[in-house]
Amino acid sequence: MGKEITSRTEDYSQWYNDLVKKADLAENSDVRGCMVIKPYGYSIWEKMQQALDKMFKDTGHVNAYFPLFVPKSMFEAEEKNAEGFAKECAIVTHYRLKTDPEKKGKLIVDPAAKLEEELVVRPTSEAIIWSTYKRWVQSYRDLPLLINQWANVVRWEMRTRLFLRTAEFLWQEGHTAHATKQEAIKETEQMLDVYAEFAETFMAMPVIKGIKSEGERFPGAVETYCIEAMMQDGKALQAGTSHFLGQNFADAFDVQFTNKEGKLEKVWGTSWGVSTRLIGALIMAHSDDDGLVIPPRLAPIHVVIVPIFRTEEELSKISETAERIASALRKQGYSVKFDNRDTHKPGFKFAEYELKGVPVRIAIGPRDLENGTVEVARRDTKEKQIMSIETVAASIPALLENIQNNIYQKALKFRESMMTPVDSFEDFKNVLDTKGGFVLAHWDGTPETEAAIKDATKATIRCIPLDAKPEAGVCVYSGKPSTKRVLFARAY
């Protein structure tokens, strides 16, 4: 195939890059830090969008669209948010190019078209949205606002990585406004649950729900909730965040409402988002040295049918059966590809669809037709079985469900094996260096200790798990008392 992939043990990072490129998911563009999401990669994103969008709507949210640009003075209004993103913002300063008088056919920025106020390309949309909510909210009757936006955002990252960290990325950002603190917290938690359910049910990727430490909190949030996943190399990946914003943005943009008693109150807010980064997580959670392993619920192609033939006549007979199976599967809502190209050998095709992570492959040759059977191979375990032509289409749904569950169980088992409680800093460092994964350790709760541990080990507090049990102990670093273990890991 000429599409050799570096193995995970040899170089995990190169394995990831190879997969992204060779499976045609994405590539670097000529624009620094910006990626091109190729059709196959984008079709995974479309599947993710459909599932998430339905979950958002089922929980009462609607979509809207807010401007790409944020005037600098608006961007500044919530100080912590502005400070958090100021260092990685793309800034529009001019609105026109003109012909270069010195070089024919070339253009230069027209100095006469300088903006009075610079525009920030949104790194996140709290500022522009809360400045709009000010106009939309007067009375308690206008609340809650439960709005989501699908959009592109720009954060000028210095070190980029396809899907995981790019200057421009695609995401959704929910921004809600509420009359009470309690309701806003409930919303924050509800959306965390939605993300966790999506990660586990669709991505087949187990996650740990928790709260970020102050140091890792979203700039402008009172509390940041997150879901954390474990990749195959033992590094953690933050797969989604849901922020309780308190009244910070209501303060910054003066968003108040008249309550039932006729008194003015400040509005409570939340925001929550997941991005194309999830495609990176999906790859790293499940794939192997032969290529992608995509859970059926997010697979752009569920079943590929590969004919094994020497002559046109053989192909024609096989095609009849293949089209019948394909049509029966399509009627059940599955995406099926019949690859009848005569320019490539079956072995080449087998490797190609393994690389692309198609969950089920059906091979049909002349002898199969005689026997009334087909060969069905599953991508996750590579197991093959012989099925009857008459029943194969009816058997596929259960097989796909089985594959979905198996991928999840495998990832769960791995994640469980990567949760290591430690009680000394020596062990802490040892586990990180030899095994990786999540380290459950006592921490004294101070940003200073958190920073010192990060400096010494590159591990950060991924979250304080929501289900952490109270347990008296002492901080692995400072020896000061602690009431529960938190989750440390090196992370993407």
Place this chain on the structure above:
Amino acid sequence: MGKEITSRTEDYSQWYNDLVKKADLAENSDVRGCMVIKPYGYSIWEKMQQALDKMFKDTGHVNAYFPLFVPKSMFEAEEKNAEGFAKECAIVTHYRLKTDPEKKGKLIVDPAAKLEEELVVRPTSEAIIWSTYKRWVQSYRDLPLLINQWANVVRWEMRTRLFLRTAEFLWQEGHTAHATKQEAIKETEQMLDVYAEFAETFMAMPVIKGIKSEGERFPGAVETYCIEAMMQDGKALQAGTSHFLGQNFADAFDVQFTNKEGKLEKVWGTSWGVSTRLIGALIMAHSDDDGLVIPPRLAPIHVVIVPIFRTEEELSKISETAERIASALRKQGYSVKFDNRDTHKPGFKFAEYELKGVPVRIAIGPRDLENGTVEVARRDTKEKQIMSIETVAASIPALLENIQNNIYQKALKFRESMMTPVDSFEDFKNVLDTKGGFVLAHWDGTPETEAAIKDATKATIRCIPLDAKPEAGVCVYSGKPSTKRVLFARAY
């Protein structure tokens, strides 16, 4: 309601603005020229997207995503395209803000973070996409590329109008690459047909398919095909364009392929797009002085059920019936709202849903329950009829279909009445000033005459209709010979 709408006869332009704002479709943001698309407006866009996306996929296209930014040197590569958009481009020149040393809490652009090369925020993506296609195309086996992108684009318009002309707007842009000229032209025409079908079948808006004159051609195209619609005020609106790019972008970006004979050839291209402007067209084509008239196939809510009640007990009885009808309709795939608010009177609700253009309203009162009937009102004609509770849900699909057709027929009849052939420039001006609409006139085919007519009348050549019959005549302006009539109009 406090939501009075200026009538069309009084001030058409103000009527449009009133509708957009009062029906909660969109509003101006604090960012110059950029709009906020509100949830109700966005849900119409979602309906449009779904229908178009399916049509694109059914014709073999796939979606992908390309960067928001185009480096200036890349932007310049196709000279005509660059020239066409240079005067309305947002330019990113810096990638960081820093604390203003003179004003606490304020930020300034960090002069140390000046980009080596400025980035243009895409006004259209031919440049970035063809610079990518160069990497993707080597052999005839790599062709065709049939790719679409859903994205935001920015064109720095000086005079903006919600939906119709905004600095940032949402659109889809298809970009295809082909081995032969013939195939590329076929693609250009196919996508024009897709747009026409979408406009007529979903938007219930008749369109005329044609070719742009040289003066109105897309910068960088060899030929621009378009669909033109007629608004109720007699002005035309370009509703979609499909461009045959020839080899212009292959030339600019050096995109070549090895043909079956092993020889290098240049690739042929097309691009085609429609935007959120279509929402403006939808409004202006059908709506009336009471509010929006939305064709059922694009309506976010198909049916609203309004209970007429005095007491809680009455509401509870009505609710039972309403929920049964709603549930039967939802099972058939319709979107139904049961508005059981006790804070607003039925009359208020009736006006609200007329304003929002909900195609069918069902009202249910206590007497209706006794009679086993409901009152069904259709938004397009305002006709009311009594239907049996038992059969109403089964009758709605045909009613909605009838409404969809009626809206189309009405628009078609109007458009037909607004097609006026003229044979003198006197008549030309007269028709434009008294009646408006499309004027079918002979034109000598020169850009000079086209410009002179525009200067004198503000009318432009909307298109040379594809179905124009050969007819000898003389140009209304110059008296020079002409072989067919072209379509002139004042336009949005």
